[in-house]
Amino acid sequence: MKEKYTPPPTHDVALKKLQAYCAYQDRCHQEVRSKLLDLGMRGHDLEVIMAELVEDNFLNEERFARSYVRGKFRIKRWGRIKIRLELKKRNISAYCIKKGMTEIDDNDYYATLEKVILTKQKTLKPATKFNQKGKLAQHAMRRGFESALVWEVVNAVIE
Numbered sequence: 001m002k003e004k005y006t007p008p009p010t011h012d013v014a015l016k017k018l019q020a021y022c023a024y025q026d027r028c029h030q031e032v033r034s035k036l037l038d039l040g041m042r043g044h045d046l047e048v049i050m051a052e053l054v055e056d057n058f059l060n061e062e063r064f065a066r067s068y069v070r071g072k073f074r075i076k077r078w079g080r081i082k083i084r085l086e087l088k089k090r091n092i093s094a095y096c097i098k099k100g101m102t103e104i105d106d107n108d109y110y111a112t113l114e115k116v117i118l119t120k121q122k123t124l125k126p127a128t129k130f131n132q133k134g135k136l137a138q139h140a141m142r143r144g145f146e147s148a149l150v151w152e153v154v155n156a157v158i159e
Helices: 011-024 029-039 043-055 061-074 080-089 094-101 106-123 129-142 147-157
Strands: none
Touching: 011 029, 011 043, 029 043, 061 080, 061 094, 061 106, 080 094, 106 129, 106 147, 129 147
């Protein structure tokens, strides 16, 4: 059975939908562009709507980077490496990534890494210190924490 063709929405309808989409939570340019393509907007119309969203401050890459970093660090407990990679995947500029990363306080970062390691340690079965250290370090590095800092905290936790 063929799908019925639906024409793309008018400029005003698409703009209203995207304003609501961006007002709900901060979005990156890539997400908004993808949403416009899904709605059937193409070419000049798409670019005009993108420009209007930026002009009206519904779309702000730096604000997105800052809120993304705060959320992934505080809620998901990701490290700087993983956060930076995810922002790069979303085509966020180096400048905005740098600004976003300022949202992470060094003391909070260290405390969070320590908490991640201690939480994981409770779930591990009794093993040699060597094996336990390796598993804890792997877990923290998979979450995006820097290896030098991970080993420093792992060695402090397991003596």
